[in-house]
Amino acid sequence: MNRLEFFTPxxxxxxxxxxxxxxxxxxxxxxxxxxxxxxxxxxxxxxxxNCCAAALAGQMSAEEARKAFTGFARITRLLDDDIALPIRGEKMDSAYTPRR
Structure with a gap:
């Protein structure tokens, strides 16, 4: 696996x-x-x-950048919530409410 790939898209x-x-x-x-x-x-x-740029520069992990990008997608209402479940070991924000 490439160091810049996300575990989950x-x-x-x-x-x-x-x-x-x-x-x-x-x-x-x-x-x-x-x-x-x-x-x-x-x-x-x-x-x-900034997080994606830091990951590209090797200053942050791809998964940290993924979390920031997922937050952006959620805030802008672009996130497909059916698949946006946390990966193993990742905690879901308690303020998160799925869109329906």
């Missing part, structure tokens, strides 16, 4: 009827973030971008 759902996109690694997450509209880039976006 982050599934992005852009809208009803649109195909779900799987983000499998830090490079794909960084590409996704770079294409995000400039007018919608806030602190959660910046955190995810």
């Amino acid at each position: 982050v599934r992005i759902a852009r809208g009803h009827g649109e195909p779900v996109e799987e983000i499998d690694n830090v490079s794909e997450a960084m590409t996704f973030l770079r294409h995000w509209p400039k007018g919608r880039r806030g602190p959660v976006y910046q955190c995810a971008l």
Whole structure:
């Protein structure tokens, strides 16, 4: 396994009827973030971008970057919640409420 690959992909759902996109690694997450509209880039976006950049530089693990990117996807309501379950050893945020 490549050090930049996620153990579990982050599934992005852009809208009803649109195909779900799987983000499998830090490079794909960084590409996704770079294409995000400039007018919608806030602190959660910046955190995810910084974490992905740190992982690419070897200063952070891919899983830490995945957590930040997953948080960004959840906040922006792009996360496909059916697959966004924590991986082994990862605790779910107690404030998390699934979208339905």
